Amino acid sequence: MHVVKVPLEDRSYPVLIGTDALARLGTLCSRHKLNRRCAIISDSNVARLYGKRTKQLLSSAGFDPIMVTVRAGEKSKSLDSVRGCYDELAAHRLERKSFIVALGGGVVGDLAGFVAATYLRGIPFVQVPTSLMAQVDSSVGGKVGVNLKAGKNLAGSFYQPRFVLCDLETLETLPEREFRSGLAEVIKYGIIYDAALFKRLERDLEKLIQRDPQTLSPVIARCCAIKAEIVGQDETEGGLRAILNFGHTIGHAIEAITGYGKFLHGEAISIGQVAAARLSERLRGLPKHDVGRIECLFARAGLPIHLRLNEAQRQRLLDAMMLDKKVSGGDIKFVLAGRIGQASHGHKVPTALLRRELAHLAERTSV
Ligand code: NAD
Ligand code: GLY
Numbered sequence: 001m002h003v004v005k006v007p008l009e010d011r012s013y014p015v016l017i018g019t020d021a022l023a024r025l026g027t028l029c030s031r032h033k034l035n036r037r038c039a040i041i042s043d044s045n046v047a048r049l050y051g052k053r054t055k056q057l058l059s060s061a062g063f064d065p066i067m068v069t070v071r072a073g074e075k076s077k078s079l080d081s082v083r084g085c086y087d088e089l090a091a092h093r094l095e096r097k098s099f100i101v102a103l104g105g106g107v108v109g110d111l112a113g114f115v116a117a118t119y120l121r122g123i124p125f126v127q128v129p130t131s132l133m134a135q136v137d138s139s140v141g142g143k144v145g146v147n148l149k150a151g152k153n154l155a156g157s158f159y160q161p162r163f164v165l166c167d168l169e170t171l172e173t174l175p176e177r178e179f180r181s182g183l184a185e186v187i188k189y190g191i192i193y194d195a196a197l198f199k200r201l202e203r204d205l206e207k208l209i210q211r212d213p214q215t216l217s218p219v220i221a222r223c224c225a226i227k228a229e230i231v232g233q234d235e236t237e238g239g240l241r242a243i244l245n246f247g248h249t250i251g252h253a254i255e256a257i258t259g260y261g262k263f264l265h266g267e268a269i270s271i272g273q274v275a276a277a278r279l280s281e282r283l284r285g286l287p288k289h290d291v292g293r294i295e296c297l298f299a300r301a302g303l304p305i306h307l308r309l310n311e312a313q314r315q316r317l318l319d320a321m322m323l324d325k326k327v328s329g330g331d332i333k334f335v336l337a338g339r340i341g342q343a344s345h346g347h348k349v350p351t352a353l354l355r356r357e358l359a360h361l362a363e364r365t366s367v
Contacts, residue, residue, distance in 0.1 A: 002221035006140060007232040011160045015140055015224045019213055021167040025054065025101075025128065026061025032162045034124060035097040038065045039089055041112035043072040046104040046130050049173055054103055054128070065101070066092045070111065074260055077107050077146045079155065085115045099124040099162070105131035105178070106138035106265075110153070113144030117159035127161045130170040132182025133266060136189070136223035139164045141231040141241075151323055152252060152260070158236050166220060168213050179211065181266025183301045188273060189223045191294060192243045193230075195341030197222055202293070205300050242345035246335040247273030253320035254307065263304070270303035275357055279349055280336040282357075290340050307361045314358045318351070 001018035016024070029038075038058065042051055047069045058065045068088045070076040089098075102112035102125060109127055116125035129139035145156020171179065186208075190198030200219070201208070207215040227244065234240040251272030254263060263271075277294045280286035298305050309317060321332050332354070337343040 002217060002224075004221055004224045004228050006160070006228040008160060008235060013161060013163050015164040015166065015228065017135070017166040017168070017217060017221050017224065019168045019217075021165050022050070022054065022057065022128065022170070025057045025126075025165060026063065028163055028165065029058065029063060029099075029126065030061055032124075032126075034063075034099045034126075034162065035095075036062065036064050037092075037094055037098040038063055038101060039068050039085075039092070039094055039098070040065050040101045040103050041068045041070070041085060041108060041115065042103040043070050043076065043105070043108050045072040046108065050103060050130065050170060054101065058101070066094075070108070072107075074107055074147070077111050079146055079148070081111055082115055082118075082146055085111070086119055089115070089119055094119070094123070096120050096123060099126065101126050101128055102139075102161075103128045103130065104134070105129065106134045109134050109139050110144050110156070111146060113142075113159055113161070114146055114156060117144055117157045122159070124162050125159075127164040129164065129166055131174055132171060132179050132220075133185055134182075135166040135171070135220050136182060137185045137227065137244075139166070140224050140227045141244075142235065151256060164224075166224075168216055168220070171211055171216070177264065180209070180302045181264040183208065184266035184270045184273070184298070184303055186219060186223055187294075187297055187301065188244075188246055188269070189226045191273065191277070191337055191340055192246045192335070192343035193226045193341060194222065195339070197226075198293075198297070198340050202297060205297065209301070239345065242333075243335050243343045245345075246337070246343050247271075247276045249321055249332060249334060250275050250317070253317050256320040256323070257313065257316045267304050270298045270301075271305060271307050271361065274298060274305045275361055276334060276336060278360065279334060279353065279357055280338070282353060283347060283349065284336045284338045284344075286337050286339060293340065309358060309361065314355065317358060318354065 004015040100116045102109045127139035129135045142158045142160040148154040247269045251269035254268040334347045335345045
């Protein structure tokens with residue numbers, strides 16, 4: 001079992017990563033002195049696969065869980081779902097000392113975390129992420145929230161879990177496309193922070209795609225350790241934490257203009273990271289050879305790296321970027337990489353260059 005600590009003073013917590021880690025859920029909840037009453041919040045797919053076992057594990061450790069299930073998919077990251085969860089918790093009289101177990105992918109983690117942050121002004125919660133995206137990214141760092149009509153993640157908070165439990169075996173049932181989507185975040189950590197991880201991914205990608213636990217375990221642990229190190233220095237994204245958004249400005253805009261459905265998050269940020277790498281070449285001197293390595297790794301992971309847009313769609317994409325939370329004073333700020341393993345934030349990109357890069361994206365696929 002790998003254990004990574006997220007260092008946040010009195011809100012520090014461990015991320016545990018291993019095979020059959022779920023079996024330790026009850027013991028860990030007891031060790032963290034959580035109260036008897038709790039709610040497992042999950043989605044329809046994950047609840048079907050792991051709900052019963054999770055409930056049993058908690059019950060046999062002396063806890064008294066209820067199950068709250070939302071429909072699988074991004075649409076459940078909404079204020080309507082939040083209201084539905086509040087109503088269930090209140091109907092079962094969950095109290096201030098009760099806690100929530102978020103069992104599922106990033107949608108469930110973000111939603112359940114937001115419910116935990118706000119129900120009765122905040123109750124404890126634990127993350128049991130079951131998708132690769134959630135295990136390497138969304139369950140760590142305390143960003144919780146839901147989408148509004150105006151855009152993704154526009155209502156939220158920073159609220160840290162008591163612990164995160166990543167069971168590698170749950171990844172076995174994750175659909176192939178979802179797994180590859182998670183790889184986009186894994187590759188991101190290599191680009192922004194760790195050249196050795198990037199090299200390891202170049203070497204071991206096929207074994208990772210086969211979900212070999214021996215290969216997956218240290219890679220997931222390394223991703224969590226990088227995120228923990230960054231969040232430990234900048235919990236609320238005053239600066240450094242922004243580097244985690246490499247490729248996300250364009251990626252989020254792609255998700256928005258295609259109506260959150262055509263591309264999975266990881267697919268959209270794959271295109272966004274390739275574009276950001278090219279902007280990095282122009283503005284930060286990222287060697288052309290490294291841009292090629294980045295493109296090649298995303299392509300080998302089976303992720304899209306191109307997007308065909310006509311002039312009107314390019315304008316919509318630019319408009320969508322202006323709505324991003326990271327825009328300040330009308331300037332779109334980008335995370336760029338000077339070399340593989342080192343990224344920095346806050347780079348203004350001239351609109352003309354951005355337009356040229358968006359035109360360049362138009363190579364193989366179309367929206
Ligand atoms: P998701 O939660 O929708 O899960 C993807 C799909 O896989 C769903 O259909 C789900 O039911 C299914 N699934 C999950 N685990 C499974 C398993 N073990 N077996 C079978 N099916 C399984 O999506 P995601 O990719 O996990 O997360 C995306 C969400 O995470 C987005 O809303 C994104 O904004 C958010 N996110 C948040 C952060 C953060 O820091 N809070 C970071 C990255 C992404
Ligand atoms: N996923 C970006 C962050 O947690 O900051």
